[in-house]
Amino acid sequence: MIPLTVSELYDRAVLHGGDLVALSHGERRVTYGELGDQAARLVGAFSSLGIGHGDRVAFLMANCVEYVACEYAVANVGAVRVPLAVLLGNDDHVYMMTLARCSVVVYHRRFASRIAAMEPLLDMVEHFICVGGEDDELAPGHLGLEELLATNEPVHVSPSVDPEEIAGIYFTGGTTGRPKGVMLSHRAWFHTYWMETLDFAIAPREGFVFATPMTHAGGCLILPVLLRQGRCIVLDHFEPQLLLETIERERATATLLVPTMIYALLDLDSRDGYDYTSLRNILYGAAAIAPDRLKQALGVFGPILTQFFGQTEAPMALAALQREDHVIVDPRRELAVLTSAGRPTFATQIRLVDDDGVEVAPGQAGEVVARAPNMMSGYLDNPEATASAIRDGWLFTGDIARRDEEGYYTIVDRKKDMIVSGGFNIFPREVEDALFEHCAVKQAAVIGVPHEKWGEEVKAVVVLREGSTVSAQDLIDFVKAAKGSLMAPKSVDFVSEIPLTNLGKVDKKAIRASYWDGRSRNV
Template identity: 45%
Template structure:
């Protein structure tokens, strides 16, 4: 029988690599035997609450071993995981918890205030902390419950079609929407990562991207090859360099902004970082000049992935060999691409009627594959719009060359990708419209050397109300968190409109993207 669930894969890892080190976190070393025991106990603890297969477990924690225990413990038990973005607001957390119907929320001390705030806006059946000093009133201390459980084998039955999780991404209507996946999809995605991205046996993978975001999708692929997941708890260039040197790190995944900061911090090239053999970058495209700088510094150790929450991590990949060949041949054009389709995905470029465009013409990227989402949670109309005739419509527009490399040139959706995080303009606009000085507002993404794109608000003020740009920026930050906060605000007398009376975003964006070969970054 095929291995068809995360729990089955985890059991195989524990059996194959028992005494070897599975996780490093500061001075802590956790073996595979210890890790699978922690996962089993956590899964059983959650089941004692009366949860049933497919029930949702929301987690809001900083990157640490306990996050892995809860995340994989839930999956091992046949429950569905709902990771909460630590950078989102308490209001968004409350909305997501209510929208997905999470029966349990697990948090740590650093996020206790967020969970407490969310409790005031929605009903939560069970709230647990992994830190005893941060137990909220009416909540529980999860390690006490975990310690009572058996750590032996005997996992619950989980099928490929059972719910794996609901992963929330920004909503075009101003609220996050949940992307539902089953175990089949994530097992396919995990196997594809092991095939496509250059990971090897006994890799030592440094996690600097959030484990609740794309970075967490590399935990199980590393374990399946007997490697070690080294958790840094975030990205700091000095900490990263010290950890690479001390732990002989071989691989990592970064958003381009992190790579820029790392390179800017280097004083002696790659000295001390020679163990690095694979750096995966994604979530937003990288500037070609900075990529060339990185290759010159580290060598062709880079792999780029392009995907969506709806198709975990990968629709296309620009492999290490593609980077190396571009340098060796002197033809650097592919370095501006997002690569070629991964083996598990059928990818096409189409027009609005889902017909293939002519060679060289731009078309929307659509895809099929075993890792494509079930749909958007409780949103049948949006699901129908995104999944048309069995094809996932990505909203990204690309051209293909004769070698099959895809070059993203624009985005049909209004989404902005800033520092690897998705920002939907309507969510920011809805917030700004709540300020009494804002008469009209349009939010766009503009090029940013550090973040790829940054959020800009174009605002028409009420003539009777005075406000400074900094006040509007602070207004959004307080309500929506740093990711959705505009970095700049332009005040205008009127926002240009299209022929049908809508904000003319292409006209606004063209002033900032003129002279570039694509309209997104």
């Protein structure tokens, strides 16, 4: 199979979509034909500005229909998209745009003040394009997207782009240091979209609600939905009531959520006042979900959930727990299956290896190494990190997992989060899963903290459910009964909230800092 470029995929979607609605935001509707016209007008604008093949275009955007037209146009001129996570700070954004050598920044008007603060530090940027801003609100020298659409004629081009050329640069979360720029080719994106369509069962005429950032994982689903002549239903922010109102009004059939969003839906008192029966698929991932909350979600929404496990270096899904996997026939297998990441996705191979690269025995913990056609080309300007991550064609993910006799992979932790106490390896996620089984625990994070004799000991940081009380010793004893004394926390701290990263994951780096700062070692 010869991979198509991102531009060719958009062209194909628009050709087949015609007068169907491609995008909606509130009362606004954009057909496939209108999307193609907007992208072609932006191609004309970009060409007149000298934006073309190989240029890097940064996006600091809220969810909006214009983002899709911009992404389409960037692909059509052969440029490279560089999406920025909006919850990161200005220092990180300046670092990313400088490393990627971005010559264009497309930003939403709500981020205008941030762009103004960063602009003096971005000498390499030649054009700033604002989405949604009035002409009299634009900063000097900045261009308005609406004006570009109104004043440029459509230009239809077929860029000469090799599938191995870089289509986008996506930055990692930077939980252990500076974010790394992951270079993803057109070939990688083609296979990502193909695998998502199959493994996530994207249906014809899907009505997909985009409630997570389109500049992150959510955006990976835009083309799979459009290629099935579906509709991208855009939310510019997440609120549980807004999501349910939108599902009811639009008769939406699918969405993507992170676990904290699912928790918010489950905890919404007015949830049963909405009709969400049109939903046939809820994709979830990006962080571990508490087993009891997953069972609660299945009780509320039915067996329509699909979990994905992946990373920026191989977008979206190396493994998936399909909807049918959530229907447990054997109760003895329930916890094992529901806490797993599922099985490898279509066209993905997975092995588990030890520190020497030797494959471990079934049931033993090992690092997940994967081989898939959607793997990254490498890290931007970082050959050492690339060589460490990709060895002999295999991607070393840094995730530790076990494989059971039915081929389900259970992620036990990130390799860097593993606790070594007295020479024994302890995986925090296994302790967290045990804590989540306690009725009083709402959130939990487990880390290793300094211990003079053992090197590290297990500490749990816990948020209790409203109105619940439990002692630290009770929780310690609860885990000890379930997992044994080695796994049991030696101390428990109760907090009002647990810090999250910009991607909605528990920020272990921030939690660890308060216990390790000032130490000469970090393990």
